[in-house]
Amino acid sequence: MSATTATVGGGIARKVGSLHRERRWALVTAYISLVFSAIIMLAPPFYMLITSLKTSAEIADQKGNPWIVRNPTLMNYWELMTDKLFQGFFINSVIVTVIVVVLTMVISVLAAFALARMRFFGSQVLATGVFLTYLVPDTLLFIPLYQIVGGLGLLNSIWGLVLVYPTLTVPFCTWIMIGYFASIPKELDEAALIDGANWMQMLTKIFIPVALPGIIAATIFAFTVSWAAFVYPTAFVTTPDQMPLTIGVVSQLVRGDTFAWGQIMAGALLAALPPVIVYAFLMDYYIAGLTAGATKG
Amino acid sequence: MAQVTLRKIVKEYEGGVQAVKGIDLDIADHEFVVLVGPSGCGKSTTLRMIAGLEEITSGDIAIGGALVNDIPPRDRDIAMVFQNYALYPHMTVYDNMAFGLMLRKFDKGEIRRRVENAARILDIGMLLDRKPKALSGGQRQRVAMGRAIVRDPKVFLFDEPLSNLDAKLRVQMRTEIKKVHQTVKTTTVYVTHDQIEAMTLADRVVVMNHGVIEQVGPPQELYHHPATKFVAGFIGSPAMNFIPVRLEQGGAALNLELPGGIVLPVPADRTRRYTPHIGRELLFGLRPEHLTEVRPNDHRENMAVFEAVPEVVEPMGMETLLHFWMEGAEICARIDPATPAEPGRGLPLAADMNQMHLIDPKTDRVL
Structure with a gap:
């Protein structure tokens, strides 16, 4: 009896041991690939950071290890932040982004609510059509859009950007919101209808609060797209006073064949800061919003 | 209101x-x-x-x-x-x-x-x-x-x-x-x-x-x-049993004849209601609770006794359910839990014919 028990016990121990080993290998492999990807991803911003802390002389110096700062300085940051032109780029980016985000969310939420909930003729086709427009890249769209913006007299103006950025943000945000609204049980609007709500009250008092994670996800997306847009401002804006950060930094800090590398890197890092802060605080909402409806609640 | x-x-x-x-x-x-x-x-x-x-x-x-x-x-x-x-x-x-x-x-x-x-x-x-x-x-x-x-x-x-x-x-x-x-x-x-x-x-x-x-x-x-x-x-759980029968005249009374030879007498007070349907194939409906063990000194009228061989016996505590086959239909009976019953062993059951229903299979209406 005792011999049998010992054999069985040994068998279980071996099995458990092999499971532990399998799990350990899986973890080791996962860590190695994650560390490798992290190094690849973080190398450029890290190089930007150390370059931004160097003087022009140190950057130009061919001797020594380029990954190490010998005489760190915040001069590049100080010069940029006190530069009226750079401040103008920053303000332009803020104005355009804030207006585009607000416009996008108003249009997307209303459109998504109608497409997801108010069954009407062609709503399905329209919903798919909205998403399809997102698949057309901005590098193709900017040519016809140039004609339109030019026709409206908005070339070389931040208001032209306010007009065209929603063509990038509205389709995808509407799509996110349609998915989120569709995951809200139908009985909730029926309960609200019976409770006495009209469509607008249903949207403002039930759907928007319930879909807040989705709305935050869409807002972050719209913010990132508007803040980081490059093709449209490059095509539509020509004078520094109307430029947003993305093209301002590149176009104004490169004079002929002279690159102010330290300032370019400092400018790029400062420009990247707002999205980083937004993501850091709202990452959970962003993921929850994008994966809504993927699993049964 | x-x-x-x-x-x-x-x-x-x-x-x-x-x-x-x-x-x-x-x-x-x-x-x-x-x-x-x-x-x-x-x-x-x-x-x-x-x-x-x-x-x-x-x-x-x-x-x-x-x-x-x-x-x-x-x-x-x-x-x-x-x-x-x-x-x-x-x-x-x-x-x-x-x-x-x-x-x-x-x-x-x-x-x-x-x-x-x-x-x-x-x-x-x-x-x-x-x-x-x-x-x-x-x-x-x-x-x-x-x-x-x-x-x-x-x-x-x-x-x-x-x-x-x-x-x-x-x-x-x-x-x-x-x-x-x-x-x-x-x-x-x-x-x-x-x-x-x-x-x-x-x-x-x-x-x-x-x-x-x-x-x-x-x-x-x-x-x-x-x-x-x-x-x-x-309506009712377990559901009512349905058995195909033929309604026949047996002297002054009516009988339900099952294909296997079992004959169940129809209570006298139903004779007038069912007479127009004599000779027809009908469905006989009886609830499980009206199909019980044979009780000693049971003086109720219109009880028809026959033998059944349960296939499954389900003790529920306050009652026991018997499932058996009869003329191609699965039948459920509800018996007293004290009555000994086991699968495969025949036991007499009493059908309370006062509670019977007859259904016209063409219209599905209860007669």
Whole structure:
């Protein structure tokens, strides 16, 4: 009896041991690939950071290890932040982004609510059509859009950007919101209808609060797209006073064949800061919003 | 409080599928009516048409004497409890219950009075500050009922409200719903597929099948005097047994002859009713509780005794169910748990022929 028990016990121990080993290998492999990807991803911003802390002389110096700062300085940051032109780029980016985000969310939420909930003729086709427009890249769209913006007299103006950025943000945000609204049980609007709500009250008092994670996800997306847009401002804006950060930094800090590398890197890092802060605080909402409806609640 | 009247209600979906095929129903003031039937029988569609959540294809619906065909749900003065509760997840219990009153611009004091009164009736006073996710299934169901009660509507509509609860809680909540109706007395239309829920709750039960009403009546009437084979089979658990028989004249009396040679005598008081059907193939219906063990000194009249060999024996505690085959039909008998029974061993059973039903297989109507 005792011999049998010992054999069985040994068998279980071996099995458990092999499971532990399998799990350990899986973890080791996962860590190695994650560390490798992290190094690849973080190398450029890290190089930007150390370059931004160097003087022009140190950057130009061919001797020594380029990954190490010998005489760190915040001069590049100080010069940029006190530069009226750079401040103008920053303000332009803020104005355009804030207006585009607000416009996008108003249009997307209303459109998504109608497409997801108010069954009407062609709503399905329209919903798919909205998403399809997102698949057309901005590098193709900017040519016809140039004609339109030019026709409206908005070339070389931040208001032209306010007009065209929603063509990038509205389709995808509407799509996110349609998915989120569709995951809200139908009985909730029926309960609200019976409770006495009209469509607008249903949207403002039930759907928007319930879909807040989705709305935050869409807002972050719209913010990132508007803040980081490059093709449209490059095509539509020509004078520094109307430029947003993305093209301002590149176009104004490169004079002929002279690159102010330290300032370019400092400018790029400062420009990247707002999205980083937004993501850091709202990452959970962003993921929850994008994966809504993927699993049964 | 109000009566609800349905006149020739039809609901036809795109593609010509008729979910409800011209039903008529009168529900009295204060009445508790349960619509019961299998999935797809049109009971929920009917309820949703009363609520105004589904448009009617033709016919008329009146609540409190006023035609409501084209009136939106919010103006019908009804309240509805949904199967999945449909509580607003971002609001507290208090706000969930007060929401309808706030939209109707009730003053704050009145809202508080009504919510607290409903909370007292449903015993959820201590939950008012919680969000729905912090509540159990039973508590959520109570809040959903509270949301209906505070509105003091003309009609309560319940759409399978207990289906998401476990068996024990379902029985408990069933009693709660009955208690609430006895307290507030609001006209209630309740939809369920569970015939026990229908029997225990209803003043009148409406049995629906394939979009038509099979029978309307008090639970006991449906149970003892079903109008159709469907009602006879649907109401009662375990379901009524059906055995194909031939009705024959045997001297002055009538007999039911089974293909295997068993002859069951028809009670004398049924002779006149059944005489026109002599010689016909019919269906004999008898409930399991009327097929019992043979009791010593049983002096009841019209008991027919025959032997059965059970295939399965199910001891339930207060009774034992026997399952056996008879003329190609699976039959269930309900015997006293003290009676010894085991699979494969024959035992005599007594059929109480006073409780028999005869069904015309052509029309499926009970004769």
